[in-house]
Amino acid sequence: MSATATPANGQDGDGIVLSARDIHKRFGDVEVLKGIDLDVGKGEVVALIGASGSGKTTFLRCVNMLEEYQAGIIRIGGVPIGYHDEGGRRVRLPESTVVRQRSEIGMVFQSFNLFPHLTARANIMLGLTKVRGKSKAEAGAIADRWLERVGLTDRKDHYPYQLSGGQQQRVAIARAVAMDPRLVLFDEVTSALDPELVGEVLTVMRDLAKSGMTMVVVSHEMLFVSSVAGRVVFMDGGRVAEQGSPSEILKNPKSERLRSFLGRFHGVLR
Amino acid sequence: MQYFFNWDVVWRATDKLAYGLALGLGMAALALVVGSAIGLGCALVLTSPKLKVLHRPVRWYVEIIRNSPLLVLVFFVYFGLPQAGIRTLDNIDSFVLTLTVYAGAYMTEVFRGGLASIPARYVESGMAIGLSGRQCFFFVTLPVMFRIVLPSLSNNLISLFKDTALASAIAVPELTHTARWINVQTFQVVEAWTSVTVLYLAVSYSLAFVLRRIERRYAVIR
Ligand SMILES: Nc1ncnc2c1ncn2[C@@H]1O[C@H](COP(=O)(O)OP(=O)(O)O)[C@@H](O)[C@H]1O
Ligand SMILES: [Mg+2]
Numbered sequence: 147m148s149a150t151a152t153p154a155n156g157q158d159g160d161g162i163v164l165s166a167r168d169i170h171k172r173f174g175d176v177e178v179l180k181g182i183d184l185d186v187g188k189g190e191v192v193a194l195i196g197a198s199g200s201g202k203t204t205f206l207r208c209v210n211m212l213e214e215y216q217a218g219i220i221r222i223g224g225v226p227i228g229y230h231d232e233g234g235r236r237v238r239l240p241e242s243t244v245v246r247q248r249s250e251i252g253m254v255f256q257s258f259n260l261f262p263h264l265t266a267r268a269n270i271m272l273g274l275t276k277v278r279g280k281s282k283a284e285a286g287a288i289a290d291r292w293l294e295r296v297g298l299t300d301r302k303d304h305y306p307y308q309l310s311g312g313q314q315q316r317v318a319i320a321r322a323v324a325m326d327p328r329l330v331l332f333d334e335v336t337s338a339l340d341p342e343l344v345g346e347v348l349t350v351m352r353d354l355a356k357s358g359m360t361m362v363v364v365s366h367e368m369l370f371v372s373s374v375a376g377r378v379v380f381m382d383g384g385r386v387a388e389q390g391s392p393s394e395i396l397k398n399p400k401s402e403r404l405r406s407f408l409g410r411f412h413g414v415l416r
Numbered sequence: 417m418q419y420f421f422n423w424d425v426v427w428r429a430t431d432k433l434a435y436g437l438a439l440g441l442g443m444a445a446l447a448l449v450v451g452s453a454i455g456l457g458c459a460l461v462l463t464s465p466k467l468k469v470l471h472r473p474v475r476w477y478v479e480i481i482r483n484s485p486l487l488v489l490v491f492f493v494y495f496g497l498p499q500a501g502i503r504t505l506d507n508i509d510s511f512v513l514t515l516t517v518y519a520g521a522y523m524t525e526v527f528r529g530g531l532a533s534i535p536a537r538y539v540e541s542g543m544a545i546g547l548s549g550r551q552c553f554f555f556v557t558l559p560v561m562f563r564i565v566l567p568s569l570s571n572n573l574i575s576l577f578k579d580t581a582l583a584s585a586i587a588v589p590e591l592t593h594t595a596r597w598i599n600v601q602t603f604q605v606v607e608a609w610t611s612v613t614v615l616y617l618a619v620s621y622s623l624a625f626v627l628r629r630i631e632r633r634y635a636v637i638r
Contacts, residue, residue, distance in 0.1 A: 212540055241549065249546025259541035263559045263636050272555060273545035305636045318541075325545055 161187045162224070163329050163360045164209065169218035171204055171384075178204050179215065180384040186329065189358040193371040193392075196381035197407055202364045205381070206331045209362070210253050211244050222250055222328060249277050252322030252330035256338050258314040260306040266317045267293065267302040270324050278325065292320035296350050312343030316350050323354060330354070332363040368411045372396050380404050425602040426611045429594065436591035437615060440580040443508070443590070447515035448523075448573050454516070455523025462524070463531050474524070481521035487582050490514050494586045511583040519576055526572070530565040531557070563634050570627035574620050581616075591615060 164186040171179035179201050186192050194202045207213040209220055211228045219226050227247045229236050260269050267289045274285035293302050296316040306314050315335055322330055336344045348370050355361060355374050365371055371378060371392060378395040380388040382403050388395060399405045458474045461467045493514045498504040505513065534557055542552040584593035591612050598608035
């Protein structure tokens with residue numbers, strides 16, 4: 147079997163960045179993901195929505211191999227990640243391989259998680275020097291470029307505790323994308339922010355989406371979702387319940403579950 | 417009975433006092449540095465599931481040391497070990513060894529607490545940018561922990577400095593021993609003990625002052 151080189155779904159292999167097939171994940175006896183299928187094309191922005199506890203975070207963590215999962219296969223650019231097939235048995239890849247694969251996927255967390263002992267600039271540089279093997283000068287130049295892009299040039303020597311939540315989150319985004327990943331995962335990156343700081347972070351994400359970055363975005367910012375996402379995926383109880391264009395999903399929900407979920411955002415969406 | 421003050425006895429012993437002070441500080445610093453290395457090693461053992469077999473010996477070490485008076489340990493190492501056939505050390509080496517082993521036990525607790533207090537999300541964001549487990553440890557966990565435990569490190573240094581007074585019990589010529597020497601030689605009890613008390617106080621206080629500044633410089637967490 148030439149599984150490692152086979153594109154995700156036959157013909158259009160080059161265009162598919164992420165392909166997840168039938169992902170099952172249990173925490174103890176509780177099955178949290180009950181067979182997730184998701185394809186994300188190059189440059190596509192996919193929004194994941196769904197009630198709290200529906201498995202959105204867990205799915206993103208599986209994609210980034212921060213969680214182990216019991217069944218299913220995830221491919222990045224056609225190459226299975228995290229696990230491989232060894233004589234019919236599903237075996238976790240060696241940690242060194244997982245680490246390398248993980249560096250191709252960026253992730254931005256709800257709680258910023260900047261390294262507290264490093265300045266904004268050094269936060270961005272760490273992965274560039276230690277993972278990508280770039281020189282300090284090169285990494286510094288890349289960091290400066292991204293800091294400018296997220297509007298924080300004047301804050302580059304500040305430590306995280308000297309930055310507002312919105313600024314920290316913009317640095318965290320810059321840190322993820324500076325690694326030049328093939329895919330960036332965003333897990334409710336504005337949920338921990340004061341309302342007045344949400345806009346500056348969404349602006350950065352909108353800019354990244356426009357530049358052709360491949361993104362999977364868990365968000366409850368429905369205006370952002372409807373204007374930026376190319377596709378919206380509604381998760382319910384560990385399954386993909388509905389997906390389609392923002393107008394299909396947000397304006398004409400088919401299932402009762404989705405309708406009642408969207409009901410909460412009344413007033414935001416007409 | 418009338419007591420006559422004679423501060424001259426202190427001035428005449430200046431070089432002895434200075435030597436005593438330097439010796440105390442030196443022994444405390446050495447115990448802190450080597451004790452920290454021991455403590456870090458032990459804390460890593462305790463937090464590693466792979467090294468489970470070593471957990472019990474490390475626990476015993478920490479418990480025995482922390483539940484024994486330092487003076488007893490000092491006597492045990494200086495008088496007891498040679499009786500048991502272990503090579504005799506001179507009194508300074510013996511005391512430094514004891515103080516180091518003592519500091520190691522306390523530093524184990526300090527570092528274990530420091531490691532435990534680092535939120536897993538810092539390591540996860542390190543992994544998310546592609547750092548290996550080892551790189552996360554050296555570039556994230558260790559430097560963050562160092563900053564978290566810095567105040568404990570400086571408190572321990574000051575405690576250890578004060579603990580060096582116990583070395584006088586085995587005739588190490590540090591500050592307290594010098595005070596006793598002045599006392600015995602001159603019978604100027606008040607001058608002898610006042611001067612060393614002031615010296616302990618001044619040094620501990622300035623040490624604390626300098627260390628607080630260093631802490632503030634590195635206090636980048638929260
Ligand atoms: N580490 C964990 N251990 C046990 N259960 C967990 C863990 N993480 C998440 N869960 C459970 O998995 C379910 C999905 O959680 P999550 O993926 O965080 O949902 P969402 O991000 O959509 O709110 C929830 O019921 C949650 O309680
Ligand atoms: Mg979540």
